[in-house]
Amino acid sequence: MTYKPVQGSRTVIALVQDKPGVLARVAGLFRRRGFNIASLAVGHSEKRGLSRMAFIVEGDAETVGQVAKQLDKLIDVVQADDITDQDVVYREMALVRVNAQPSTRTEILQLVGIFRADIVDVGAEAMIIEATGDADKIDSMITLLKPFGVREVMRTGRVAMPRSALAKGGRDGFNVKR
Amino acid sequence: MAKTGRTLTGGQIVCESLLREGVEVVFGLPGGAILPLYGILPQYRKLQHILVRHEQGAAHAADGYARASGNVGVCFATSGPGATNLITGLATASMDSSPVVAITGQVARSAIGRDAFQETDITGATLPVTKHNFLVMHASDIARTIKEAFYIARTGRPGPVLVDIPRDVFQEPAEFVWPETVDLPGYVPPGKGDEAAVEKAAQLINSAKRPVILAGHGVTISHAFEELKTFAEKAQIPVITTLLGIGSFPGRHVLSLGMPGMHGVAWASLALDQADLIVAVGSRFDDRITGDTKKFATRSRKIHIDVDPAEINKNIHVDAPVVGNARDVLEQLIPLVNRASRPEWLAHLDALKADHPSLRIRETEKLLGQHVVKALNDITEGKALVVTGVGQHQMWAAQHYLPSESNVWFTSGGLGTMGFEVPAAMGVQVAQLDKIVWSVAGDGGFQMTMSELATIAENNLPVKFAILNNNSLGMITQWQDLFYNKGFYANAYTRNPDFVKLAEAYGIKGIRVTKQEEVNAAIRAAQKHPGPVIVDFRIEASEHVYPMIPGGMSIDELIEEKL
Numbered sequence: 001m002t003y004k005p006v007q008g009s010r011t012v013i014a015l016v017q018d019k020p021g022v023l024a025r026v027a028g029l030f031r032r033r034g035f036n037i038a039s040l041a042v043g044h045s046e047k048r049g050l051s052r053m054a055f056i057v058e059g060d061a062e063t064v065g066q067v068a069k070q071l072d073k074l075i076d077v078v079q080a081d082d083i084t085d086q087d088v089v090y091r092e093m094a095l096v097r098v099n100a101q102p103s104t105r106t107e108i109l110q111l112v113g114i115f116r117a118d119i120v121d122v123g124a125e126a127m128i129i130e131a132t133g134d135a136d137k138i139d140s141m142i143t144l145l146k147p148f149g150v151r152e153v154m155r156t157g158r159v160a161m162p163r164s165a166l167a168k169g170g171r172d173g174f175n176v177k178r
Numbered sequence: 179m180a181k182t183g184r185t186l187t188g189g190q191i192v193c194e195s196l197l198r199e200g201v202e203v204v205f206g207l208p209g210g211a212i213l214p215l216y217g218i219l220p221q222y223r224k225l226q227h228i229l230v231r232h233e234q235g236a237a238h239a240a241d242g243y244a245r246a247s248g249n250v251g252v253c254f255a256t257s258g259p260g261a262t263n264l265i266t267g268l269a270t271a272s273m274d275s276s277p278v279v280a281i282t283g284q285v286a287r288s289a290i291g292r293d294a295f296q297e298t299d300i301t302g303a304t305l306p307v308t309k310h311n312f313l314v315m316h317a318s319d320i321a322r323t324i325k326e327a328f329y330i331a332r333t334g335r336p337g338p339v340l341v342d343i344p345r346d347v348f349q350e351p352a353e354f355v356w357p358e359t360v361d362l363p364g365y366v367p368p369g370k371g372d373e374a375a376v377e378k379a380a381q382l383i384n385s386a387k388r389p390v391i392l393a394g395h396g397v398t399i400s401h402a403f404e405e406l407k408t409f410a411e412k413a414q415i416p417v418i419t420t421l422l423g424i425g426s427f428p429g430r431h432v433l434s435l436g437m438p439g440m441h442g443v444a445w446a447s448l449a450l451d452q453a454d455l456i457v458a459v460g461s462r463f464d465d466r467i468t469g470d471t472k473k474f475a476t477r478s479r480k481i482h483i484d485v486d487p488a489e490i491n492k493n494i495h496v497d498a499p500v501v502g503n504a505r506d507v508l509e510q511l512i513p514l515v516n517r518a519s520r521p522e523w524l525a526h527l528d529a530l531k532a533d534h535p536s537l538r539i540r541e542t543e544k545l546l547g548q549h550v551v552k553a554l555n556d557i558t559e560g561k562a563l564v565v566t567g568v569g570q571h572q573m574w575a576a577q578h579y580l581p582s583e584s585n586v587w588f589t590s591g592g593l594g595t596m597g598f599e600v601p602a603a604m605g606v607q608v609a610q611l612d613k614i615v616w617s618v619a620g621d622g623g624f625q626m627t628m629s630e631l632a633t634i635a636e637n638n639l640p641v642k643f644a645i646l647n648n649n650s651l652g653m654i655t656q657w658q659d660l661f662y663n664k665g666f667y668a669n670a671y672t673r674n675p676d677f678v679k680l681a682e683a684y685g686i687k688g689i690r691v692t693k694q695e696e697v698n699a700a701i702r703a704a705q706k707h708p709g710p711v712i713v714d715f716r717i718e719a720s721e722h723v724y725p726m727i728p729g730g731m732s733i734d735e736l737i738e739e740k741l
Contacts, residue, residue, distance in 0.1 A: 069488035078364040
């Protein structure tokens, strides 16, 4: 289930130091150089003191190459790469609060099952669905939930990781030549 | 870690750290939040403090000092308005890759974020105009932070770094530990060029028929003067110098073509256009050079030597990038390029010079700015240190001043900061006390920062000011004339001060010049005078700077003066 990014957007991964203001530095760079962030996800990495950021950036390879180089110039950014042309796993998560009366619950549950999503909260008139997958899957699920009444949507940014090498000693992210 | 076992206050740690970084001079102005630091400065007599009249002056002076000395320039300012006044100076240093460390006082830690008196989020405000900045929340972090600040400021592509320290952190005691090394995993400045990339560049050079070198500020910053000269002479490649590259190559050398671009000499712009290879060394293909990038130098392959990988393919697509320090890469290149002679190409360029006499001054009785710079060039033989502001006077100086020594040209190139000429000249003079420093100023820019005349007089810094005084914002007049249908507005001053009397008010020698025949004597008299001098050159106001390639256009739209 490899997500193929929409045309005109690319994925940049940055390893950054966990320091106050690092997000402001990164966001300021995007703003002042006129680059648009379509999606952003941040979290701790496997290394202590370092976080990993995933950006979906609008633009062609050359523009986004500039983004990566400018990011790399920030002192708190350890490494920044455009991984779009690699073989990559993409995921994002969404929480969706949808109206759910006793009469519609079964139908919603079926839908949730099809998308391999979970119900994480149930109330008298609504429930919260947690869905994980690529952006298209989550878009489709939300579209199909709309007739029931979608009250609230909260989506994470997209996270991305190059696929592990299939051959011993191979480079991660380079299984398939595009 | 060199443990000293000494417990000092934060302010003392700042001073100890500055001394360990080799700092001798600081330009600054005290205020409430930074007073604890000033309180202990008398204990550190080796740190000379020059009290400026405005913090912008401190930042420009530190910048000028850095450029002229090759060391990091340092300035101090207090929180709030003191710190925000630095911003223009930091932005100037940032655009021109000048190593400056600014230390600012901040309100006490407990007051941060509460809109306290004289509180500004200065690390937030200076984010886009510094290479990096720090807010230091513990005295025990000061030494390491200052070490990192200096390392970041002076290495790789240099730039300004701001260190913001809350008032109570200056007072907080901590053990002084001076780190031996810096630990910045996200910052690895490039050194030598990749060998394969250098070899590819050498191949392009060896097969080129009509090569030119485009030498920028990177040559000066990396002190690659000898390497550039050896390289150019060996391969017989003419050298075009960008606005900030002036002084990176001898202006009177047979291979020197001078400055290209918007107000460059015609033959330099034509040479860029007609070349089959451009070797850009420490230049970033600024829009003042390229004009319309789609029409810029379409006949040539391009080698781009730059210490900043983000400059590669940013403005102009290049064929052979080499990321590295200009001096290192030139050293690598020199043995790989063939000794060459290019009589046809050089003769062609000579013919261009003859056909487009961009430096010829029109016949007139009136005193023109060009006359002044030409005379300065002749009398100083290109050996004086020249600082300029921004505008017509800057362009005339860039065209007519032909340095015969390295690193004698200081101007605000990237940001185009009017007013740079007064405080930057002060910083240049402090760095080079035994050299003659001429500040070629405009009457507009001069008045923006002339408060530093008091600082200059107070410290008896013998800066010579040549104000090219046309009672107006000359470049504004020129643009309104050419591009705004002669809609002249806000371009002329109806009441400028009497600059000779102004000089006297500061206890400075003042000379007025209104005629061509007075120029040489005034320049000589100024140079003879041991202290600072202001020469008020009353120049013709309607004069335009030519040649000109209007913004965003190409060499095809070159406007030349009809002589």
